[in-house]
Structure formats: C-alpha cells, structure tokens
Amino acid sequence: MRTHYCGQLNKSLVDQEVTLCGWVNKRRDLGGLIFLDIRDREGLVQAVVDPDETAIFGTAEKLRNEFCIKVSGVVRARPESQINKDMATGEVELYIKGLEILNSSAPLPLDFNQENSEEARLRYRYLDLRRPVMNQRLQFRSKVTSAVRRFLDDNGFLDMETPILTKATPEGARDYLVPSRTHKGEFFALPQSPQLFKQLLMVAGFDRYYQIVKCFRDEDLRADRQPEFTQIDIETTFMDGKQVMAMTEKMVRNVFNELLDVDLGDFPSMTYAEAMRRFGSDKPDLRNPLELVDVADILKDVEFKVFSGPANDAKGRVAVIKVPGGASMTRKSIDGYTEFVGKYGAKGMAWIKVNDVAAGIEGLQSPIVKFLNEDVAAQLIERTEAKDGDILLFGSDTKNVVTDALGALRLKLGEDFGLVEDKWAPLWVVDFPMFEELEDGALTPLHHPFTAPSNMTPAELSANPAEALSDAYDMVLNGCELGGGSVRIHNQDMQAEVFKILGISDEEAEEKFGFLLDALQYGAPPHAGLAFGLDRMVMLMVGADSIRDVMAFPKTSTAACPLTSAPGVANPDALVELGIQVIPAANNSEEA
Amino acid sequence: MRTHYCGQLNKSLVDQEVTLCGWVNKRRDLGGLIFLDIRDREGLVQAVVDPDETAIFGTAEKLRNEFCIKVSGVVRARPESQINKDMATGEVELYIKGLEILNSSAPLPLDFNQENSEEARLRYRYLDLRRPVMNQRLQFRSKVTSAVRRFLDDNGFLDMETPILTKATPEGARDYLVPSRTHKGEFFALPQSPQLFKQLLMVAGFDRYYQIVKCFRDEDLRADRQPEFTQIDIETTFMDGKQVMAMTEKMVRNVFNELLDVDLGDFPSMTYAEAMRRFGSDKPDLRNPLELVDVADILKDVEFKVFSGPANDAKGRVAVIKVPGGASMTRKSIDGYTEFVGKYGAKGMAWIKVNDVAAGIEGLQSPIVKFLNEDVAAQLIERTEAKDGDILLFGSDTKNVVTDALGALRLKLGEDFGLVEDKWAPLWVVDFPMFEELEDGALTPLHHPFTAPSNMTPAELSANPAEALSDAYDMVLNGCELGGGSVRIHNQDMQAEVFKILGISDEEAEEKFGFLLDALQYGAPPHAGLAFGLDRMVMLMVGADSIRDVMAFPKTSTAACPLTSAPGVANPDALVELGIQVIPAANNSEEA
Structure with missing residues (x-):
C-alpha cells in the first residue's frame, strides 16, 4: 500500500511522489494549513495539507490523534528556517495530494504525554507499544x-x-x-x-x-x-x-x-572466591570502584569484641569499605547505612572518619577509636589507603553476613556518591564451589546437580565435597548476571557420586533423572553449555x-x-x- | 578438541594430521588390523589401527559400538581397490596415532539394524536420534x-x-x-x-x-x-x-x-469452490490426475432414483471419477471401494465399466446400465472423455457426502493405480466461504471469526452471510495444507457484525474478545497474515x-x-x- 516508511523520507527523495501509511501523531492547524506528524515504526514525518486541495482538506479536518491514514504526495525540502534538527526527517515534509482514512480512533485511554500506571500500560499494551521508546525497544x-x-x-x-x-x-x-x-x-x-x-x-x-x-x-x-x-x-x-x-x-x-x-x-575473569572477597558478590559491578578490604588480621587483638570475636572465628569476617570523601557524612546518613546493612543481618556498623592521616590515631574520629591503638590505626590506614576526608565503614560478623551486607552497601554507596562509571564492565566469574552448605550442614548444588567438578575423580570429589570447585562460569555485565553455564557431568559414576553427596537416594535419582543416568551409559560425550x-x-x-x-x-x-x-x-x-x-x-x- | 568433523575428511587433507571426536559406528578386525567407522553429525569416516602401535591397539581392542572416542592421526588416500563410493569420505582413511576413550557404552537397547517400536524409539530418543537418517532430518x-x-x-x-x-x-x-x-x-x-x-x-x-x-x-x-x-x-x-x-x-x-x-x-491459484468441485477437497493434491466430474444434469431424468433424486435436489450432487484402465477392476476390488466410500457416508457406489466406446450403451458394463439410455450413455462418455478399458465410479448423495467420499476415493485410487506423479505440486486455494452451515442451520467460521470478508460492508455481509466469501488463502503442497491465512477484520463494526452472525452475544464477545474489540477502536490498521x-x-x-x-x-x-x-x-x-x-x-x- 505504501512506497516508503515515514521515517525513511529524506532529501534524496525531494520532488518524488511517495505514499505513506501510518498514524496521526499530532495535528496542528497553522496559518490556514493543516500540519500532520505521521508516525510508523520507522519514525515520524511532517506532512502539510493545503486548503486549496479542498476535498483532502475536508478529510484532514476530521483527523484526530491516532487515526490510521494513507497519504500520498510530493516530498519537499523544508525552507532553511523550518528545518527540524531533532527529527530524522526534519529536512523534508510531504505535500499531501491524496488522503484516505483507514481507521478512526476514539480518544486514547492512555496519555502519551505523561507517565501511565503499570496496570493501564499493560491493559492497553497495544497503545503503550505505539510509544516510540517502547516500539524501538x-x-x-x-x-x-x-x-x-x-x-x-x-x-x-x-x-x-x-x-x-x-x-x-x-x-x-x-x-x-x-x-x-x-x-x-x-x-x-x-x-x-x-x-x-x-x-x-x-x-x-x-x-x-x-x-x-x-x-x-x-x-x-x-x-x-x-x-x-x-x-x-x-x-x-x-x-x-x-x-x-x-x-x-x-x-x-x-x-x-x-x-x-x-x-x-576481552572480558576479564575472576574467581568466585575473589569476587566474594573484594566485592561481596558473585556478580560484581566493576563500574563501581569501591571494594571490601579484609582487616581481621589487624583487629584480632583489639579490646573490642565486635571486632575481635569474628576476627578470631574461622567462620567470621571483618572487612571495611573506604568511601573517598565520605567523612562529610552526617550522623543521620551513617544511621541510614547502618539500618541498610541491618537488612542483611548486620547487627551494627562501626565507622571511622579519617580527618587527618598525618595525625595518626588522633586524626581519626569514631566512637570506637578508644578501642584501637596507634599501630592498629596505622595499619588500617595503610591497608585501606585512606586519605584525609575518607570514611571507613566496617562489617564484622559471620563471613556470610559481612559479605552480603558490605556487598549490598558497596552498591548503595556507589550510587549515592555517584561513583559508578558510565561504561560497560563485562566479567567472567569462574571456579565456583560445587556445593553450598545449608544451615543443617547438608550440601546443595550452587548451580545444578549436572555441573561437573573441576579436574577431579568421583573418589576425590567424595573425599572433600565441600571444598570442591566446579567447572562453571557466569558472564556478568555491570553487576547483572547475563548468563551462566558449566561443563556437564558426562560420566555415570560421577553423576551418581554427586547425587550421593546431595543425599539423593538411588530410587529418587532413578525417579527424577533416570533417563539422564540411562543416557550417560551409552557413550555420552563430554559436553558443556551456557544459557x-x-x-x-x-x-x-x-x-x-x-x-x-x-x-x-x-x-x-x-x-x-x-x-x-x-x-x-x-x-x-x-x-x-x-x-x-x-x-x-x-x-x-x-x-x- | 578436534580439528575436523569426521564427515569432512577428503583427499585435500591427505598427509595432514587431524583430530576427530565421535562414536564408534562399527569395528572390524581384519588381517591383524582394526578398522573403525567413526561417526559424528557430519558423517562417517574409516580409521585404521596398526598392531605396531601397541598401546593404541590395546585400547582399540576394548572398543565396542557407540563408544565415544577421540582419535588423532594422518589422513591417507585409500588404494584404488578400497575406495568406497557409497561413503562421502570413501576415498580416504585415517591412520590412527592417538586414541582416547572419552566414554564407554553399554550394549544399546535399540538395534539400529532393524525397525524399533515407536515406544522404544521415543524412550531412548537420544539413541534413535543418532541414526543418520534421524540426525539428518x-x-x-x-x-x-x-x-x-x-x-x-x-x-x-x-x-x-x-x-x-x-x-x-x-x-x-x-x-x-x-x-x-x-x-x-x-x-x-x-x-x-x-x-x-x-x-x-x-x-x-x-x-x-x-x-x-x-x-x-x-x-x-x-x-x-x-x-x-x-x-x-x-x-x-x-x-x-x-x-x-x-x-x-x-x-x-x-x-x-x-x-x-x-x-x-509460480504457484497456481484455485477457488475453494473449484477445488471442492474438481477434487472434493480444499487441499487438492495436484500430483494426482483424477478429477470429480459433475453429471447431475445428464442424469436428472433417468429412471434410477439413486441418481435422479440427488440430481434434482439443490443440496444434492452427482459426480463421477473416471479411472483410466480401471475396467479391469474385479468385483471384489469394487466392493472394497464401495466400503471405503461408505466410511464417508456414501450408501453405495454405482459403477460403469467402459468396454467399448464405439458400441455406445452396448459397450458399457454395469448393473445400472438398464436405467440409462443411449443418449445418457453418450453424454457420460463425452463428459468424462472415457476410453475403452476405463471405469466410471459414481457418487450420488448430498453435496457434502459426494464431495467428501469422492475426494477421499480420488486419493485412494491415485495411490492404488500408481497415478500420483513424483513431483512438487504447490497451490493456493482462495475465496473460501466466510461461514459453514452446521446441521442446526447455525453458521460457524470456516477459518476463525477474525477473518475479513472479501470486499463487503457490514450491511452487505449481514444481508447474505451464507454466501459471503472471505479474504482467506491456504497454501497447499502435494495435498497437504502447508499454511493458511487471511486478511483480518480491522473495523470494529465489521467484527461486531461477524460476532452477531455467529450468534455470539455482546456479553460473550466482550468476555472472550473484549480486548480485541477495544483495540479495533483506536486506529487499528488494515492487516493480514498467515501461519x-x-x-x-x-x-x-x-x-x-x-x-x-x-x-x-x-x-x-x-x-x-x-x-x-x-x-x-x-x-x-x-x-x-x-x-x-x-x-x-x-x-x-x-x-x-
């Protein structure tokens, strides 16, 4: 029905006859003329109806927003003064010589000029999707x-x-x-x-x-x-x-x-262990420069149980995030972050404002400075490379709580302090543990039970499953997991061993995955994938x-x-x- | 892990070292050597293990069918006498210098050399799909x-x-x-x-x-x-x-x-009416030359109610299929076809063997010849262009029964008499009726209720819905419907009219398709599609x-x-x- 998409008109078509189909995006009556912005999936173009074209003008007067129309006419260059640089077709306009209303439109239940409720947008999705931003997405x-x-x-x-x-x-x-x-x-x-x-x-x-x-x-x-x-x-x-x-x-x-x-x-690669240690996340957002710095060794002898307890516990962790320029934080703001980490199980959040590095412990401001000594203070400053005006925020609890809480805090601080760089930061995370330990001590697969361990026999896996690493890999982009995959178990004995470690009985394995175990018997090849x-x-x-x-x-x-x-x-x-x-x-x- | 697929080896690779991964398709021990056919998704190649390669030979002796292996070696041209022209890689073979068993295989529960039950094939689908024919499909x-x-x-x-x-x-x-x-x-x-x-x-x-x-x-x-x-x-x-x-x-x-x-x-195009008339089907297989020939006009005055009844009924049909050379059919064979059309509701099947065209009615052989006269006989022969040795098979009943029964009979005769040409016969079927009449007289859409009628206003459609044609089209290939589509209704009034004709109340329409009716209000464009x-x-x-x-x-x-x-x-x-x-x-x- 048409010769071109609206969004395709440009100066190379000047003086050509074209036919367009689309929707009335806007109608303006100006100086006796009717101007129409006509929209299709490729974009918008301006069209003009001259009152001399009496019949067409009569039809054009009936047009309202979102009428579906077919127009034919001649492409004209716009005068220099009327060129619209914000519009891809802004150098031209269509002089309409034929106009047909293909379908009229009732007034829309959605107002394209404002934010509509999610409910309304989904109910009238076919209209919401007409919005250029949605259509283009x-x-x-x-x-x-x-x-x-x-x-x-x-x-x-x-x-x-x-x-x-x-x-x-x-x-x-x-x-x-x-x-x-x-x-x-x-x-x-x-x-x-x-x-x-x-x-x-x-x-x-x-x-x-x-x-x-x-x-x-x-x-x-x-x-x-x-x-x-x-x-x-x-x-x-x-x-x-x-x-x-x-x-x-x-x-x-x-x-x-x-x-x-x-x-x-090239995507950098990082082990799961390093990601959890430095970023408190298995999908670190590398656009954010903040890191978790472990300080348990420095604090294990201080007279402050909040630090020394976890610092001396094999399952504990003491770490700190240094926020450059964060010493300007108000008490209220610190309380807010304390509440925030509370959601991740942290029972509190120690902090130290670094006012004057040169002054040593005297230059630190914090309710907990009294528990530290000059040497500990110096080591903290050295380890965190703190400068005057920075703040140190502490997590001290079980390994999981500290990692989760500071991992989340790191993201929030990055946003709040505008530290997140505007770039793309892809990353591979590798060397995941095969299993996670549940509270009752049972093991559960970190990925799924078909993931192969790294370089191990079934006997080796059986000997120390909690420490086993898997041959799995996640692709992370800007702190989002884009995809994940692994080498799969292709060996029947290994698959049986994994089921055993997971506490899946032979009957249960047979009932749930019998067909996979069967398949592994018949020359199953080594295989790996990703989703x-x-x-x-x-x-x-x-x-x-x-x-x-x-x-x-x-x-x-x-x-x-x-x-x-x-x-x-x-x-x-x-x-x-x-x-x-x-x-x-x-x-x-x-x-x- | 590999350098080539098995099926890729050819003379251009002679003397090159390659590595392959795949499955043992067959192992033969011959003249002290071990020959392996190795298979992957691209095909088969022959590989040879020399007993001089002691370690490899030892491994090779363990190989059974469907073991998954990795082999490396040198591509050699086969001697002229050993070239296998049935094999894409038959001019070469691999001289194995490295062999690794990636996985062993238990004896298969499917025998690739025989037909396996559907149940077994689906149960061990991963093995059934290894068969080259299935893999290639x-x-x-x-x-x-x-x-x-x-x-x-x-x-x-x-x-x-x-x-x-x-x-x-x-x-x-x-x-x-x-x-x-x-x-x-x-x-x-x-x-x-x-x-x-x-x-x-x-x-x-x-x-x-x-x-x-x-x-x-x-x-x-x-x-x-x-x-x-x-x-x-x-x-x-x-x-x-x-x-x-x-x-x-x-x-x-x-x-x-x-x-x-x-x-x-270029695909030919045929109306629904013509397809039903000539082929008794809305998806005629044009590879089959047999056609239904209408003869009601010839037979409407004969003294044989089986013919004259339907021939004089507006809802009846009398048609014939001429089978070239079919006069040789036995009585038993004719009874078989009579039973066959019975499944489609036909109460019997009249037939005439054309033994001698020149002899007129005397040359015809049939229990019903006595009801015909010379003129009728001549017209039948002329209309069907029957030759000596042909048979005419009659359908005489309601239009639907005759069309269905002879449509099916046509396909069966085509197969039985080897008349189906070996070619591709695509076809468009167009101009379908909008509606089908059910036994109770109600109308039901032949396609779906969103199909637009051909060139009609809602009022025109309403005036005579049973005769209305739709703007629908089916693509047919060799008697199979490959796809079907239509122009859709984009006008709210037309859609409402169709619902009305179908006896769908406003409430019901609103309940089922309210969102579509809503959508048609807002500048819905003309649209058409196909699946x-x-x-x-x-x-x-x-x-x-x-x-x-x-x-x-x-x-x-x-x-x-x-x-x-x-x-x-x-x-x-x-x-x-x-x-x-x-x-x-x-x-x-x-x-x-």
Missing part, C-alpha cells in the same frame, strides 16, 4: 535475537526445539503444572529450562545446539522476574569450559559491536529499568495479564474432563 | 528455520514473542490449562495460536511480525498431530491478501530452492511419514513421553498450593 530486541542467531548459525549451531510439555519434578515447587486429559490425574510441567533435553541432544550427537526459548518459573515476581522469560540456550560437545566461554564471549561482543557500536574488549537471559540482556542494552519494558506482553507483579484478564475461571466441564476440581476457598488451607 | 529442520528467518529478517519482519501463559477461552475445549498459584482457582491456557496477540502487535504499529512458535492443542492425536507443534507465524500491516501471498510464496520458493535445489515455480505448520513443511521436505520423525522429542499417540515418563503424578502439596485437587477415579464421571 521491542524492535531492538528483535535485532538482538537476529544477530545472536546469525552468529550461532555461522558457527555451526543447530536451532533445535525441546518440549514445553514436560515432566513435573516431584520437588518442583516452582513448576507450572498442566493437567493431562488423556492421563487423568497426572500433570505435565512447563520447563524451568531445557537443561536435560539439551544434554540429551548432545548425547544424540547434534554437537552444537542452541535455542531461543521460553522458560517458566512460578515464583514471587521481582522487577526482573516474569512467569515466562526467554533464554538463549546453548550446548556444545567436545568443547571445554574455556572454549565455550571464548565462543559465547565473542557472540556477546559481536552483538554489542553490531547493535550498539560498543567494543566490550543467557535474553530479557535481561536486552534490558541492559536499551537502558530499561525492568525486563517488562522489553517484553511485548508481560505479566503484572501478581502474574496476571490485565490485557486479556488472564488467568481466568475455567469451564467446569473442562475441569471434569481433566479429572481435577478447584478446592473451594473454605477448604483451602492456604486461605482458611 | 533434525539438522535439516534447523536449516529450514534458519532459511525462513533469514528471508523474513531480510524483508523487514520483526521476530517478536507472544505469551505462552494466556487466557483460557470459555469454550476452549482443546485448551491446555495451567492453574495459577497467585490467583487460586483460576487458570491460564496455552495458546492454540498467537492469533490475537499478533493482531495486537499490528495495532501497536510493528508493521511486520513473525515468530517461529510453539502452539498447543489438547486433542486426539493423529499421525500428523502433536500436543505441541510449531508454527511459522506471520502478520503484516498495510498489505492485502495478494501481497501476503506473494511474499510468503516467495519465502517457500526460496527455502525449497536453497535447501532442496527444487524450483517450485505455516513448520513440522509438516519439514516432514514433506525430508519425505518423512509423520511429523514425529522431524521433532526431537515428540509425544506418543496418547500424548505421553516415554523418555521422561511425562505426564506424572504431582506433589500433593503443590496441588494444595494451586488450590486444586485430583478428582478420585470413583467420582470421575468419565471413568465411573
């Missing part, structure tokens, strides 16, 4: 998937589909369940990831797999969580962890280069605050869709056919 | 999606995702339901297609959308149906039906050209018999997965959390 998302696919296609990866209707895991509290009609009383589950299927594809010999695929998790939603989200899922055979990292790093670098003209450079969160990657790339802003039809924070009113009540007959019934609210233990 | 599928995506990307289509957790439609008997945890007692449904969402994306101004997307239908399964299947889903704005057809035809032509080196040429069945397209292209053979992990005909044992019993706690319970079998009306 979704278009950008499509460009990202396209670039990712091209890279993977060019590198021999096969785009393969795995099932959405799959096995409900007995413990899968976060699984969405789907009742089966043919097998009454039984359920499918929607996959939290295609992990096991992609491993089976490697056993089947497909060598390199990828899929941009929906995954599902029924959990409390946060800003960056949705019931359904999208993964770039990758698995390879006969490649080790380093090769997978190199390949996927190249992919991400290419995508940033191609779509943002940003060179991410990226596409939504989060796009969110970071376009600078959105929430993954909701890069999804066409997201759910609300209560996992509902205001647009279609989903979820809804089901037809009772359908439930009978499925062999299930809704528990009346009175019998519902959760609501009773 | 799935690889081919990946090539198809890749080619489709490239075409659509290059034509300005945006790859956009629509929700999987969506609204349960009140009448959606074929919806898979998903109980919501946050909204207890309520359900999401898995989409049967993204139809409404893609229309909303057009309203949002994305202009050209596509998605290769899973769709779900909970229904009895046939050879070419699966609970989850994949659509190439396309929608465009400001394009009419012809433009969508041209664009998608070009896409399919490109894919066939690129992947099969087949030129499908292809990817599974079926790939199945046709690779010559498989079932879509199961082109899906990595399909379900059985009872919608179960023998590999993972899905569906399964859910954790009772999870059901309580979801606010649902399984109806005990005794209370279950279906099973009681």
